[in-house]
Amino acid sequence: MVERLVVTTGRQGLFEFTDQIQALVKHSGLEQGLCTLCIQHTSASLIIQENADPSARVDLENWLNRLVPEHDPLYTHTMEGADDMPAHIKSMLTASSLSIPVIDQQLALGVWQGVYCWEHRHSSKQRTIIVHLGP
């Protein structure tokens, strides 16, 4: 089964959508199998991270922004805005696809794990994530 999820991002940062994926899994009736996500963009990416303490996410964002700053004189691809080339680099350093096994109709995530769409642009976007579910 292949489905399409849309995550609306409000700004640059991490947006959890574990519940949306879990709802798809539940709705599919899949008891055991594999859930695979693939994002259809190269200026946003996917990541599994801690969803307990929000300070961990703040630090992830600040650390990556420091490693990949805007206005780096190295960039030649600047036509689409100062945040575009950093967004491609951040997407390269994180994930475009992720796979999570399903056990008893539940994503087999650890206790503190959440699935996030990482928006690397400043403006709000509609990000499409294709979800494959198989036994």
Add this chain to the structure above:
Amino acid sequence: MVERLVVTTGRQGLFEFTDQIQALVKHSGLEQGLCTLCIQHTSASLIIQENADPSARVDLENWLNRLVPEHDPLYTHTMEGADDMPAHIKSMLTASSLSIPVIDQQLALGVWQGVYCWEHRHSSKQRTIIVHLGP
């Protein structure tokens, strides 16, 4: 179904092979499912990136070369050449495997997305990518 693709790289850099994967998908007759790629090397890697403006790829390559330079005094693994240890690090920072859903016999990529083999060595290599197709 498991198939083997070979990408011949001419030099260090990004080599798109979306069409080769798409041809495999078409040939398999798979209507809907999942296409998974895994590269059999640790000095080359896989990445989904923008295939519209080539300047984005140039910047990705230059940025990663600056982050992971050759001749870093930290390296002790130097027997296989100055570009070998940087290649392993670059492979670590990008992807060894990628999964892309298939819809209507087409890879469900975004409009501007292409799939690339990233050669991290200077010399031309034959890089083997194992492709799994499943419903």
Add this chain to the structure above:
Amino acid sequence: MVERLVVTTGRQGLFEFTDQIQALVKHSGLEQGLCTLCIQHTSASLIIQENADPSARVDLENWLNRLVPEHDPLYTHTMEGADDMPAHIKSMLTASSLSIPVIDQQLALGVWQGVYCWEHRHSSKQRTIIVHLGP
């Protein structure tokens, strides 16, 4: 088929567990298909790397430790110890899930490739990796 593997890490560093995965594949009787791994932690990660010369692994660890040092004044998430926030960042830069095709009951890895659990904390942990096997 979904199984659970536990890797006991003794310290910060790379721990190969290719043989444990290969044993699962053999035991399953799967002739051809896909083996997908997903780690249930965000302070440890997965990576496919060279398993021939140990110096390559030493350099990977030292390089990443230098890029993501402890006691960075940027960190606000410090309650769980000095090695915790660096661990989340290292997990972000490497992989939470990996897929490897299976051919003739064997993981289709390259000659020099091994699969590793990367422990980013200093203390020894029991790390759970969920393994999905499908045709």
